[in-house]
Amino acid sequence: MIAIISVVGKDRVGIIAAICIKLAEMNINVLDISQTILENNFTMVMAVDIKDANIPFTEVHDQLHKLGDSMNLAIHIQRQEIFDAMHTI
Amino acid sequence: MLNQKQIFSTIEMIEQQHLDIRTVTMGISLLSCCDEDPKKASTKIYDKITKSAEKLVPVCREIESEFGIPIVNKRISVTPISLVAAASETDNYSIFAQAMDRAARECGVNFIGGFSALVQKGMTDSDVKLLNSIPEALASTEIVCSSINVGSSKAGINLDAIAMMGRIIKKTAELTKDKDGLGCAKLVVFCNAVEDNPFMAGAFHGTGESERAINxxxxxxxxxxxxxxxxxxxxxxxxxxxxxxxxxxxxxxxxxxxxxxxxxxxxxxxxxxxxxxxxxxxxxxxxxxxxxxxxxxxxxxxxxxxxxxxxxxxxxxxxxxxxxxxxxxxxxxxxxxxxxxxxxxxxxxxxxxxxxxxxxxxxxxxxxxxxxxxxxxxxxxxxxxxxxxxxxxxxxxxxxxxxxxxxxxxxxxxxxxxxxxxxxxxxxxxxxxxxxxxxxxxxxxxxxxxxx
Known part of the structure; x- marks a missing residue:
């Protein structure tokens, strides 16, 4: 089951590291990362496999939100299907 | 891999442009709940609704969380009560509205529709009882919605029913005047009502529908x-x-x-x-x-x-x-x-x-x-x-x-x-x-x- 994590916020050292450590703790595998700096903002989209996660989706969601709050970043995680549905026929 | 622009445009729609699912409405047939004894019928109504829709709200919350899309309302629609209550020996149908209200609150939904009658061509005895029960039913419940179909392109317009509805709307406003006439916000009069409408106040589960349905x-x-x-x-x-x-x-x-x-x-x-x-x-x-x-x-x-x-x-x-x-x-x-x-x-x-x-x-x-x-x-x-x-x-x-x-x-x-x-x-x-x-x-x- 693939989910998309999106991250937006002020660039700083260690954003990708912190998120990847958190994902590893939850046994979530990263499939793809695309990252750029847009108008001084760090923006990243990750595709992750949540099928073997060691906690339920809602807790993954909460943990990432908490991490986002502590690092002053907006982090969202959503199942991939919603983006497929809206943007592909 | 999806395009970053598309992903952020979806997130922007949800976060800043109020994109949401307005309602997930479960339609439930109550035709199996008819009973001569109105108390037994209302118990059957309560039991069937609570059993059918017990997971509706938790499942919607799961979907909201996984897909990141808000589902603003979770609702229930039922078979028009004038049909379900026709067998019951009572003139006052408020008891059925109250059973719907208790069941809907137990399920955690925010509205339940179906205190309804379809009278475009004429009124059965049960339809008349239902119409006359509307003011009390809406005043004595919190989240029950009522709808009456008074006309259709196929059958014409029932002017007698329309005359009654004018008086019923006034009486409903009077009985709920301490809440600014809120009862009337839960009462809609239709022409060409549809049987699978998920929106309130007009949702009901039509007789051409299956046992249950998600709209x-x-x-x-x-x-x-x-x-x-x-x-x-x-x-x-x-x-x-x-x-x-x-x-x-x-x-x-x-x-x-x-x-x-x-x-x-x-x-x-x-x-x-x-x-x-x-x-x-x-x-x-x-x-x-x-x-x-x-x-x-x-x-x-x-x-x-x-x-x-x-x-x-x-x-x-x-x-x-x-x-x-x-x-x-x-x-x-x-x-x-x-x-x-x-x-x-x-x-x-x-x-x-x-x-x-x-x-x-x-x-x-x-x-x-x-x-x-x-x-x-x-x-x-x-x-x-x-x-x-x-x-x-x-x-x-x-x-x-x-x-x-x-x-x-x-x-x-x-x-x-x-x-x-x-x-x-x-x-x-x-x-x-x-x-x-x-x-x-x-x-x-x-x-x-x-x-x-």
Whole structure:
């Protein structure tokens, strides 16, 4: 089951590291990362496999939100299907 | 891998443009709950609803969390109670409304619809009992909604029922006057009512439906408004194309949620209702879309044309996005639930006569309109008759949900809170329609009903 994590916020050292450590703790595998700096903002989209996660989706969601709050970043995680549905026929 | 721009555009629609699923509504057949003993029947009703919909709210919460899309309302619709209660030996059907209310609150939904009767051709004894029970039923419950179908393109218009409904709306307002006549916000009178409508107050689970069904209503005026802001000054056909594309995206999301909910609840997927349903939040208004198309204020000349384009483009965009489209499907124009409509009504630009014209080209009808508390019952009936005539002749659904709150007059507002919003009292014509309404009888079906 693939989910998309999106991250937006002020660039700083260690954003990708912190998120990847958190994902590893939850046994979530990263499939793809695309990252750029847009108008001084760090923006990243990750595709992750949540099928073997060691906690339920809602807790993954909460943990990432908490991490986002502590690092002053907006982090969202959503199942991939919603983006497929809206943007592909 | 998905395109980053598309991912952030979806997130922006949800976070900043109020994109949401307006309602996931579970339809439940109560035909198995008939019983001579009204107490036994109401126990069966309670048990069937709570058993069928026990997982509705938790499953919707799971979907919200996993897909990151808010589902604003979780609702239940049931078989019209006039059919379910017909076998019961009682004249007062409030007991069934109360059972629905308890069951719906137990399930955690925010509305339950189906305290309904279909009387377009005539009334059974049970229909009459149900109609007479409406004021008490709505006053003694919190989240029960009632709808009555008084006309159809096939059967004509039941003027006797319309005359009764005028009086019933007045009485409902009177019995709920301590809550600003809130009972009337839960009561709608239809022509050509649909059997799979997920939206309140008019949702009921028709007799042609399966045992249970999941029907989903999408929303998204804010997304359409935002899309139109990027094409200022361009020709009107560009406006139509832009709305179509936006409606497609919105509906695809509705289809996805409907399929997920259906699978997880082990309940057949019914329909997606392609409606643009506004809220009173700033930036989530159908009126503001019409103004973005180029009108200074909603209600001025050109409003009907702009609304016709909007309504049609929403359907064209949505129809390909869903495997099964139904319900009311169009743009809603409930005055109290739309920030731009409220402003236009307060400014005096939007009046009931213009709203009536607008209902000819959109879904659904005169909706959530506060009128003076001293409006005669016959005038309310005549407003219903006008709307029903528009629906009957144009083969579309029309409806009336007016709020004649006792003691309120022009210049006052009715504050209902939440999604129901704020309704400024709008003037109605003073001249009497009583002789017309009191003729009673039945307006024959139009010639185009004879299609066979």
């Amino acid at each position: 989903v209503g999408v929303s998204g005026p804010g997304v359409v408004f935002h899309a139109l802001q990027s094409i200022k000054g361009q020709p009107i056909n560009v406006v139509a194309e832009t709305i179509k594309k936006t409606a497609f995206r919105i509906t695809r999301m509705g289809q996805l949620v409907a399929q997920e909910a259906s699978k997880r609840l082990n309940t057949p997927f019914g329909i997606v209702d392609l409606s643009l349903a506004p809220t009173s939040a700033r930036g989530d208004s159908v009126a503001r879309i019409l103004e973005e198309i180029g009108l200074e204020t909603c209600g001025t000349h050109g409003t009907t044309a702009a609304l016709a384009l909007l309504n049609d483009a929403v359907k064209k965009g949505g129809i390909m996005a869903s495997s099964s489209v139904g319900g009311l499907s169009g743009a809603f124009i409930p005055v109290s639930e739309d920030e731009g409509m409220i402003a236009a009504a307060e400014a005096g630009t939007l009046c009931i006569d213009k709203l009536e014209a607008m209902t000819c080209v959109c879904s659904v009808g005169l909706d959530m309109i506060a009128i003076p508390g001293d409006t005669p019952a016959e005038t309310i009936s005549a407003i219903i008759a006008d709307e029903a005539a528009i629906g009957m002749i144009n083969m579309k659904t029309t409806a009336v949900r007016v709020l004649p709150t006792p003691g309120k007059d022009i210049g006052d507002s009715i504050e209902m809170g939440g999604l129901l919003g704020t309704a400024p009292v709008m003037p109605v014509h003073k001249e009497s329609s009583a002789v017309f309404i009191n003729r009673g009888g039945h307006i024959p079906a139009p010639i185009h009903s004879l299609k066979n």
